[in-house]
Amino acid sequence: xxxxxxxxxxxxxxxxxxxxxxxxxxxxxxxxxxxxxxxxxxxxxxxxxxxxxxxxxxxxxxxxxxxxxxxxxxxxxxxxxxxxxxxxxxxxxxxxxxxxxxxxxxxxxxxxxxxxxxxxxxxxxxxxxxxxxxxxxxxxxxxxxxxxxxxxxxxxxxxxxxxxxxxxxxxxxxxxxxxxxxxxxxxxxxxxxxxxxxxxxxxxxxxxxxxxxxxxxxxxxxxxxxxxxxxxxxxxxxxxxxxxxxxxxxxxxxxxxxxxxxxxxxxxxxxxxxxxxxxxxxxxxxxxxxxxxxxxxxxxxxxxxxxxxxxxxxx
Amino acid sequence: xxxxxxxxxxxxxxxxxxxxxxxxxxxxxxxxxxxxxxxxxxxxxxxxxxxxxxxxxxxxxxxxxxxxxxxxxxxxxxxxxxxxxxxxxxxxxxxxxxxxxxxxxxxxxxxxxxxxxxxxxxxxxxxxxxxxxxxxxxxxxxxxxxxxxxxxxxxxxxxxxxxxxxxxxxxxxxxxxxxxxxxxxxxxxxxxxxxxxxxxxxxxxxxxxxxxxxxxxxxxxxxxxxxxxxxxxxxxxxxxxxxxxxxxxxxxxxxxxxxxxxxxxxxxxxxxxxxxxxxxxxxxxxxxxxxxxxxxxxxxxxxxxxxxxxxxxxxxxxxxxxxxxxxxxxxxxxxxxxxxxxxxxxxxxxxxxxxxxxxxxxxxxxxxxxxxxxxxxxxxxxxxxxxxxx
Numbered sequence: 079x080x081x082x083x084x085x086x087x088x089x090x091x092x093x094x095x096x097x098x099x100x101x102x103x104x105x106x107x108x109x110x111x112x113x114x115x116x117x118x119x120x121x122x123x124x125x126x127x128x129x130x131x132x133x134x135x136x137x138x139x140x141x142x143x144x145x146x147x148x149x150x151x152x153x154x155x156x157x158x159x160x161x162x163x164x165x166x167x168x169x170x171x172x173x174x175x176x177x178x179x180x181x182x183x184x185x186x187x188x189x190x191x192x193x194x195x196x197x198x199x200x201x202x203x204x205x206x207x208x209x210x211x212x213x214x215x216x217x218x219x220x221x222x223x224x225x226x227x228x229x230x231x232x233x234x235x236x237x238x239x240x241x242x243x244x245x246x247x248x249x250x251x252x253x254x255x256x257x258x259x260x261x262x263x264x265x266x267x268x269x270x271x272x273x274x275x276x277x278x279x280x281x282x283x284x285x286x287x288x289x290x291x292x293x294x295x296x297x298x299x300x301x302x303x304x305x306x307x308x309x310x311x312x313x314x315x316x317x318x319x320x321x322x323x324x325x326x327x328x329x330x331x332x333x334x335x336x337x338x339x340x341x342x343x344x345x346x347x348x349x350x351x352x353x354x355x356x357x358x359x360x361x362x363x364x365x366x367x368x369x370x371x372x373x374x375x376x377x378x379x380x381x382x383x384x385x386x387x388x389x390x391x392x393x
Numbered sequence: 394x395x396x397x398x399x400x401x402x403x404x405x406x407x408x409x410x411x412x413x414x415x416x417x418x419x420x421x422x423x424x425x426x427x428x429x430x431x432x433x434x435x436x437x438x439x440x441x442x443x444x445x446x447x448x449x450x451x452x453x454x455x456x457x458x459x460x461x462x463x464x465x466x467x468x469x470x471x472x473x474x475x476x477x478x479x480x481x482x483x484x485x486x487x488x489x490x491x492x493x494x495x496x497x498x499x500x501x502x503x504x505x506x507x508x509x510x511x512x513x514x515x516x517x518x519x520x521x522x523x524x525x526x527x528x529x530x531x532x533x534x535x536x537x538x539x540x541x542x543x544x545x546x547x548x549x550x551x552x553x554x555x556x557x558x559x560x561x562x563x564x565x566x567x568x569x570x571x572x573x574x575x576x577x578x579x580x581x582x583x584x585x586x587x588x589x590x591x592x593x594x595x596x597x598x599x600x601x602x603x604x605x606x607x608x609x610x611x612x613x614x615x616x617x618x619x620x621x622x623x624x625x626x627x628x629x630x631x632x633x634x635x636x637x638x639x640x641x642x643x644x645x646x647x648x649x650x651x652x653x654x655x656x657x658x659x660x661x662x663x664x665x666x667x668x669x670x671x672x673x674x675x676x677x678x679x680x681x682x683x684x685x686x687x688x689x690x691x692x693x694x695x696x697x698x699x700x701x702x703x704x705x706x707x708x709x710x711x712x713x714x715x716x717x718x719x720x721x722x723x724x725x726x727x728x729x730x731x732x733x734x735x736x737x738x739x740x741x742x743x744x745x746x747x748x749x750x751x752x753x754x755x756x757x758x759x760x761x762x763x764x765x766x767x768x769x770x771x772x773x774x775x776x777x778x779x780x781x782x783x
Contacts, residue, residue: 264518264539266531276531297653298532304645324551324657327600328543333516336537339597344547344652352653354547356536362600367554384535 087167088212091160091200099159099195099216105142109134109189117141134185139220139229140177142185143193158216159197161237169211169237176215176234183228190223198232211238263335263378272299274313279383282375285313286351297351318373319390320347327362335378341365345387356386396673402488403625403632404780406435406618407745412581412736415509416612423614424453424504425461431616436629437498444469444499446486448479450739453504469496473640475648477689477770478662480740481778485638487619497620503741504614513610513737516540526648533650542607542690544649545772546599549692552658553601556707558695560601564592565713566691567605567733572719574730577756581609582734606691608732615741617748622783633751636764637674637779641665649772660693663700663768666777674779676764678702681779683750683759684724684766685743688731693771698724701766720757728757740769747780 107113111131117138118128128135185191201213218231268276278285287299290310294303302309328340341357343365357365358374371387378384408430410416410423432439439462445455446469455470469490473479480503487499507513516539519527538544552558571587574580587605595604625632643661645654654661671677678701686697695709703724704712712718718726729735729746736742747767749755762782769776 264534265521266535267519267521267523267527268531269523269525269528271525272528272531298529298647324547324554324652326538326543326546326550327597328537328540329597329599331514331516331540333518333537333539339600340537342536342538342543342547344551344657354533354536354538354650354652367551378535 087163088200091163091197094160094197095199097159097197099197100156102192102194103143103145104192105190107142109142109185109187109191111187113141114138114187131187134187134189136181136184136229137179138185139179139181140218140231142191143220158195160200160214164200164212164214164237168239171209171211171238171240173208173236173238174233175213175236176232178232180230181228182230183226185222185228189228191220191228192222194219194221204236206236206238208236209238209240211236261334263382263384264333265379265382271301275299278313278315279375279385280381282383284316284318284347284353284373284385286316286347286349288312288314295349295351297353314349316347316349316351316373318347318385320345320353320371320373320387322346322365322367322369322371322387323352324367325357325365327365343371343387345371353385355384358386358388360389395675398488398492398635398638399673399675400634400636400781401492401622402619402635403622403783404484404617404635404744404748405620405625405628405630405632406431406433406437407616407748408432408434408618409579409615409738409742409745410504410613412579412611412613412738412742413508414581414610414612416506417509420504420506420510420614421453421457421461423506423612424458424502424616427504427614427616428458428462428500428502431500431618434630435618437618437620439463440465441498442500443467444487444490444496446471446473446483446490446499446501447503448473448476448482448739450476451503451505453502458502469499473776475770475773475775477687477739478773478775480687480769481638481744481767481776482640482769484617484619484635484744484778485640485776487617488635488638491619491621497624499619501617501619501741501744502614503616503739505739506612507737507739508610509612514540514542514607529647529650538650540599541649541772542602543599545690545693546602547650547652548658548772549690550601552692552696555658556710558710560603560606561589561593562695562710562713563601563606563691564589564603566688566694566718567592569713569718570688570691570727570731570733573725573728573757574734577730577735580730580735581611582730602690602692605733608689608737611736611738613736613738613742615738615745617741617744626783631752632783633748634781634783635778636676636781637670637777639666639669639673640774640776641669642774646774648774651772658696659706660696660700660771660775662773662775663697663771663777666768666775667701670766670777670779674764674781676779681724681764681766682762683728684726685729685731685746685768686726686766687740687743687768687770687775688727688733689737689770691733694718694726697768697771720759725757725759728755728759743767744778747778751780751782
């Protein structure tokens with residue numbers, strides 16, 4: 079995109095500042111006690127003043143006129159003024175960055191709110207951890223059934239250009255303990271039966287379930303020993319050495335958190351259990367069944383370590 | 394001793410919508426269209442239906458179907474777990490239900506917009522909730538194994554290593570299926586056969602699986618009507634007897650990721666189904682003239698041929714290479730084109746093809762079919778049927 083084109087769209091958006099960003103919208107339902115109670119439950123709010131309907135929590139201001147998150151008949155939310163131009167310029171991803179609220183009076187059950195939104199500002203191009211983008215600010219004004227203004231919200235989003243290849247998921251990021259931002263790595267669903275495995279990895283240990291009765295090892299872990307049916311168990315730390323039992327190289331479809339082509343191995347650990355893990359520093363074309371490997375630990379997110387294997391000199 | 398369920402129930406009607414990539418209507422509509430067509434074919438009324446059975450991953454509730462077809466008294470409804478592995482199990486359920494007197498007419502159904510409405514082969518990253526079912530995905534998904542193709546590929550790679558099979562051996566399964574589909578006007582790949590070179594040129598999805606090793610994603614529905622064998626004799630179609638029906642799950646069984654058992658490519662659950670089917674039907678592999686072997690991914694057709702003793706372990710690649718699964722071969726396989734060629738209706742279109750082979754009405758009709766074998770999903774707890782002429 080040339081500089082002129084770039085300025086063109088930005089100038090157009092700037093010229094819209096101060097204008098109505100969406101037609102005024104009146105809440106489908108008045109301020110009401112069931113919604114207040116449900117909100118309080120979700121937020122952990124226990125003030126009796128709210129639970130008995132004396133007043134609505136001020137922080138619910140945004141709730142009453144909130145748009146639907148799923149499209150459908152009668153649910154056309156519309157696009158906020160200017161956002162289509164920002165998106166057309168390539169800043170297709172979005173993350174909310176600031177919300178500033180001003181409460182002018184307490185809301186009571188029966189109040190019917192109407193929201194009016196104006197485009198407040200668009201920033202210069204900024205470089206952020208997520209990518210290059212523009213901050214876009216909208217000003218929401220809420221009035222009651224008498225037309226009296228009861229509150230205001232300043233809502234700022236960052237519209238940014240997603241890094242190549244992960245355009246739909248660029249906003250899905252995680253931060254490791256060193257504070258480095260990285261794509262969100264899929265996390266496991268964890269139960270009490272397998273939590274020790276993931277906790278062990280955080281301590282750089284590869285643990286497997288060991289039966290407390292017959293001493294046999296099992297992976298993936300479960301509550302009962304399949305061999306002797308004992309419910310007693312402990313864990314054993316593995317050496318991390320093993321051989322590749324089988325492997326694949328994933329090309330499609332691609333999900334955030336990985337580099338493709340992605341080799342994934344099924345490793346026979348020398349203790350006699352098998353485990354799925356990624357491979358490190360082995361070219362996909364070089365992976366072979368029976369290749370000797372050893373474990374290392376890779377931090378892929380905050381408090382989230384997974385095992386990976388690299389080639390080891392046999393011996 | 395004769396198995397008490399053998400030949401006690403019969404398939405008396407099959408129905409289907411067209412198979413497409415965008416049906417343009419709801420999954421519920423697809424379901425009721427297929428069910429109505431199957432009942433019409435059988436000469437039964439919707440009010441005759443008192444049982445419904447399907448398997449998981451179908452989005453249509455039994456009761457929604459029942460109220461839409463104007464049902465009154467639904468006495469039996471069951472839904473079998475593990476997706477495609479359950480494909481043949483509803484017919485098994487139906488046979489047990491009608492034989493025991495629990496129900497009279499049971500309809501088995503599958504209806505999905507798995508191409509236009511969602512993508513069936515997409516990556517699955519489960520929500521991090523502490524359930525046993527979701528936790529099992531934790532052993533693979535955090536490492537980037539998040540699709541059915543990736544799970545099957547792990548077993549396929551080991552199969553190649555153990556038996557000297559190649560990706561060409563997988564490709565020959567697809568070539569055979571597409572050759573069958575080329576004759577089938579209902580098939581998405583009607584008149585579109587491929588060569589082995591086409592297969593070898595197709596892109597990697599998950600090595601060692603190429604695009605042409607993976608079945609389609611399809612929109613469509615199929616329904617199967619089951620009733621007692623004695624009642625079947627008085628209906629419109631030549632009855633197709635349920636001579637064998639079985640389910641199976643085995644050693645260290647997991648859902649698509651049975652990677653921790655001794656032999657990861659033997660499909661021991663399918664072997665268990667095979668043993669039960671042969672025992673119930675009182676026959677062996679030599680008595681089967683044609684088979685519909687679940688082919689969501691081509692590699693798993695090979696160990697299925699072995700699990701049912703059509704050839705020895707590790708020799709399926711030679712069986713296929715010698716043309717034994719083609720028309721005129723020892724065991725023509727997936728004569729509708731399979732899921733690689735006709736459509737991926739999660740295995741239920743395969744049951745319909747088994748019925749046609751027994752009736753003698755397939756577009757790729759095998760001569761003198763006494764028994765047709767139909768299998769369900771591989772790599773998962775599974776099921777199977779032996780269908781027979783009355």
